[in-house]
Amino acid sequence: MIHVENLTKRYGGHTAVQDVSFRCEPGTVTGFLGPNGAGKSTTMRMIAGLTPPTAGSATVLGVPYRQLPNPGREIGVLLDAGAQHAGRSGLEVLRLTADVLGVPRARVDELLSLVDLDRTKARRRVGDYSLGMRQRLGLAQALIGDPRVLMLDEPANGLDPEGIHWMRGLLRDFADRGGTVLLSSHLLREVEAVADRLVVIAGGRIVADADKAELLQATGTLVKATSRTELRRALAAAGLPSTTTTDGGQLVEATAEQVGRAAADAGVVLLELRPADGAGLEELFLSLTHTAPTEEVAA
Numbered sequence: 001m002i003h004v005e006n007l008t009k010r011y012g013g014h015t016a017v018q019d020v021s022f023r024c025e026p027g028t029v030t031g032f033l034g035p036n037g038a039g040k041s042t043t044m045r046m047i048a049g050l051t052p053p054t055a056g057s058a059t060v061l062g063v064p065y066r067q068l069p070n071p072g073r074e075i076g077v078l079l080d081a082g083a084q085h086a087g088r089s090g091l092e093v094l095r096l097t098a099d100v101l102g103v104p105r106a107r108v109d110e111l112l113s114l115v116d117l118d119r120t121k122a123r124r125r126v127g128d129y130s131l132g133m134r135q136r137l138g139l140a141q142a143l144i145g146d147p148r149v150l151m152l153d154e155p156a157n158g159l160d161p162e163g164i165h166w167m168r169g170l171l172r173d174f175a176d177r178g179g180t181v182l183l184s185s186h187l188l189r190e191v192e193a194v195a196d197r198l199v200v201i202a203g204g205r206i207v208a209d210a211d212k213a214e215l216l217q218a219t220g221t222l223v224k225a226t227s228r229t230e231l232r233r234a235l236a237a238a239g240l241p242s243t244t245t246t247d248g249g250q251l252v253e254a255t256a257e258q259v260g261r262a263a264a265d266a267g268v269v270l271l272e273l274r275p276a277d278g279a280g281l282e283e284l285f286l287s288l289t290h291t292a293p294t295e296e297v298a299a
């Protein structure tokens with residue numbers, strides 16, 4: 001498991017991560033979501049002992065990463081697939097990792113077939129790999145020590161849709177066998193299909209941390225009207241908090257009936273009124289990470 005307690009990271013006057021706490025439990029996939037620059041990589045680097053925190057702490061299986069006797073046997077980490085040594089072949093990278101971790105070299109072949117890198121490709125230098133191939137190699141490297149915990153930063157980058165589907169299956173299977181998975185993404189759709197929990201970070205702070213189902217239930221109502229300004233005014237008058245969606249509607253923290261009544265009271269003509277379930281996921285994420293408050297209503 002991974003426990004993050006009140007982690008803060010400042011670079012000079014800039015706070016990259018502010019008082020971040022969350023937990024990743026065995027048997028679950030935790031999606032760590034946030035727009036670019038939100039603080040995901042910095043948080044993960046602190047968990048992996050690569051960046052010293054300004055305050056707070058992080059543990060993996062109960063101890064700080066740097067105190068794990070053989071970290072690669074406990075936690076598989078893939079932080080920057082693009083940054084692998086360009087001059088070595090994939091095969092060499094995996095053999096070296098196997099040697100360092102003290103696992104038999106026979107594991108290398110198992111892992112190559114698990115991540116679907118054939119031997120011919122594996123003999124080529126990593127510098128010639130596509131980002132998708134580097135992700136596969138990085139995943140093989142993370143898994144070679146047969147760890148109980150996996151932490152992956154944007155692992156879907158560079159993978160084609162089939163590759164993303166394959167990776168989701170692999171992570172789901174890993175968690176279903178009792179493993180703990182933390183994976184980051186700046187795209188909700190990428191983690192939505194596989195995550196059990198969602199931890200959402202924006203501007204260095206956690207803005208949501210809940211079971212996926214719980215978070216999705218709380219998505220409220222999506223509404224569109226002939227006049228967006230009048231609609232916003234009507235919602236504000238009724239005291240219903242809302243945020244503007246990307247397609248010109250409002251996401252309201254209220255039931256469809258409450259929204260319908262607020263619009264009717266103000267004489268606003270509605271074009272659309274529906275629960276913000278599946279279709280509203282993107283809006284939920286945007287509303288959690290963007291600051292588009294109702295106070296924006298034009299006077």
Ligand SMILES: Nc1ncnc2c1ncn2[C@@H]1O[C@H](COP(=O)(O)OP(=O)(O)OP(=O)(O)O)[C@@H](O)[C@H]1O
Binds near residue numbers: 040
């Ligand atoms: N070494 C550093 N020195 C100064 N500022 C940094 C450093 N590393 C990260 N930052 C800043 O901290 C903030 C968080 O960056 P971080 O890379 O953690 O975000 P992220 O959510 O992982 O986004 P991305 O997906 O774009 O990497 C950003 O404003 C970034 O510019």
